[in-house]
Amino acid sequence: MGADPPGRADTALVHALDLGVFDVGAEPPKTLKSGMRVRPKWRAERTGTIGDIECFLPEVTMINPQAKLEYRLSGGRALRRYLEGISEGRIIGNRCPVCEAVIVPMKETCPRDGVPMAEEVELPDTGTVTTFAVNNIPDPRAPEVPFVSGYVLLDGAGVTLLTLIAGVPADQVRMGQRVRAAWKPREEWDASVGNIKWFEPIDEPDVPFDEIKDYL
């Protein structure tokens, strides 16, 4: 257990304050102080909009215990199977029985249809860049700065993968560019997505925008 302070937003929100809780007579604004803690008063009927907060109330009756909880999350069966494949140099997805899209990395259920996906499909390690960003802040996973992170639509897949795109100057990465996974040396493989260092361009014609526009 630690004593980290609670998180804070980076910007302020303008809203109404109800100071009736102080019961100090005719001039409640005198009780206002910068730095005062407040909490929202929610409406009984909520609509999912900012209007659900009727106002904010001074937090004079609440105690905020400071606590830190640690969680250990298990990736589940689908992720375990996916990493088994990766540890053998194979990229495995699942085909949805409804929309027939191949979802990679593997998932228990189709994110579109919510149905279980049992059929495994091995995909090639080639694909097409759909969108990308040039990053100028160092990242331990990236080979250099600037580096490119991008979405790659593996051949035969129905969804894109977020990955690094390297082996080419950042200003030469483009939408529709054909790429292939750059694997670490085999002796360094383990059950980790890190077995693929990044994707690198291959000498094939770009894919027309029309063929990738539904995957952006």
Ligand SMILES: [Zn+2]
């Ligand atoms: Zn589906």
